[in-house]
Amino acid sequence: MKTCFPHNTIAAVILSLPMMAQATTKQEVVAHYADLAHSVYSDALVTAQTLDKTIAAMIANPSAQTLTAARVAWKAARVPYQQSEVFRFGNGVVDDWEGQLNAWPLDEGLIDYVAGDYQHELGNDGAKANIIASNKLQVGNKEIDVTKITPQLIAGLNELGGSEANVASGYHAIEFLLWGQDLQGTAAGAGERPFTDFVKGDGCTNGNCDRRADYLAASAQLLINDLQWMEKQWSAAEVNNYRAELLAEPADNGLRKMLFGMGSLSLGELAGERMKVALEANSPEDEHDCFSDNTHNSHYYNEQGIYNVYTGSYQTVNGDLLQGPSINDLVVKKDAKAAADIKAQFETARTQVYTLVEAAEKNNQHFDQLIAAGNKAGNRLVNQSISALVQQTVAIEQVAKIIGVSNLNPDTADHQF
Known part of the structure; x- marks a missing residue:
């Protein structure tokens, strides 16, 4: 929401900003972090409910137009959800849950x-079980009745037979069902x-x-059910939830x-x-949103989520x-010059990852084309984004030292950079 001030109050507001930063406490930053998480998951839920409605409309009246509307709603639902992934790794309640919503790649x-x-x-x-074409599945010695397709049945089939690809x-x-396989390889075109x-x-x-x-x-x-549960975990209106545990x-x-x-x-992620693995293998099968060719947006909104937490800001889906109080405020209080340099590094990373969006929207060079073996310019663009993310992580480690957080050790997912 854009905030406007009368002209004669601008100086007063500017003068008050350093005092606001100095007044920020660590407890206030963590509490606002919980507010951010609740807002993001609330938006993810709202957009999933919209997606559900467009899917119901498409099922009731299948047409090119209703299918397109469902695809548009799916892409809109990805915007807040991808910004939520920054809450994953530090919070077990999220990391243990997210696989049912965002696991990939899939067979x-x-x-x-x-x-x-x-x-x-x-x-x-x-x-090749093809649940949709089957009434029962045979996996090893286990036979599963899939005659009636329900949210509960689908949830129980994740990692069937012990394979994460299931x-x-x-x-x-949902993306696969809306688009189908992308059979273009590293050429232009989605499912x-x-x-x-x-x-x-x-x-x-x-x-x-x-x-x-x-x-x-x-x-x-099922997507709605899962998001409803997570929204409650961060809600200030609930008791004995994860938010209460975190703030205690x-x-x-x-x-x-x-x-x-x-x-x-x-x-690591x-x-x-999401970038290095796909680039080194030149494999569109390893891109994040591989059926819809929406990977550039998912990458960008992951980066936006990181920026949100650092700056204590989030733009909701209604604008x-x-x-509120942020990690950046804590750094400013300790070392204003370092804070400016670190903030600039976050801005650089966000700008660089956005070049993937520009490549797709302006040049019709989507992520699966950028990672093609013969696309030197595209490979370079992805490598530049990887490098910017690595440097951003160095800045995050610097932040930890400045504000007195020890033993950070971000997860590398066993990658060497």
């Missing part, structure tokens, strides 16, 4: 039909599932359209969780798992700006 043959040359994880018994639920399962895959009766393509619709609807409902801890513990989450997302 999509577990869920639905795939192309004949489909490449899947070796040794995965569920890789992802049955979450944003990427091209026809709306007729959801037409019941005459006109159904690729069979089992009724079950495909049931699976999509149940997946959308010493403030330095809360700050360590904040910084560890920022550093681990910046380094975003620079490593309001939530702002």
Whole structure:
């Protein structure tokens, strides 16, 4: 929300800013962090509910227009959710939960039909199970009745047979059902599932359209259920939830969780798992939003989430700006010059990762094209983003030292940078 001041009060506001920063306490920063988390998860829930409505409308009346509307709603739902991932690594309640919503890459043959040359994880018994075309699954000695597709059934099929590639639920399962496989490799183009895959009766393509619709609807409902639970974990209106537990801890513990989450997302996850792995393998199968070609946005909003926590700010989906006591305020109080340099590093990283968005939107060079073996300029752009994220993590470690948080050690996910 844009705040406007009468002209004669501007000087007073500017003069008060250093005092506001000096008044910031560690406890206030952690409490505002919880407010940020609650706001982000609330937005993720609202956008998931909108997605559910557009999916229901598409199922009721399949057409090119209703399928497009559902795809647009899916992309909109990714905006707040990707900003929530900064809360993962430091908070076990989030990290233990997030796999059901955002696990990837997935062996999509577990869920639905795939192309004949489909490449899947070796040794995965569920890789071609095709739940949508089946009434029962046989995995090892275990037989599972999948006649009725429900949110509970789908949740229970995650990591079927012990394989992490068996992802049955979450944003990427829904993405696959809305777009289908992206068969373009590193060439331009995303998945091209026809709306007729959801037409019941005459006109159904690729069979089992009724079950495909049931699976999509149940997946959308499960997403809502999971987000409702997490929103309550951060709500000040709830008792005995994770927020209460976090705020009862010493403030330095809360700050360590904040910084560890920022550093681990910046380094091991975003620079490593989501960029470096895909780039080194030149593999579109390893890009984050591989069916929709939305990876550039998911990467950018991950970085925006890191920036949000550092600055204590978040722009909600309705356009309001939530702002409050921040880690940056604590650094300013200790060392104003270092604070300026560190803030500049965060700005540099955010600007650099945004070049991936510009490449997609201005030049039609999506992430799967940027990582192609012969695309030297694209490879360079991704490498520059990786380098900026590594330098941002160095800045995060510097912040920890300045404000007195020890033993940070952000997760590298076993990557060397």
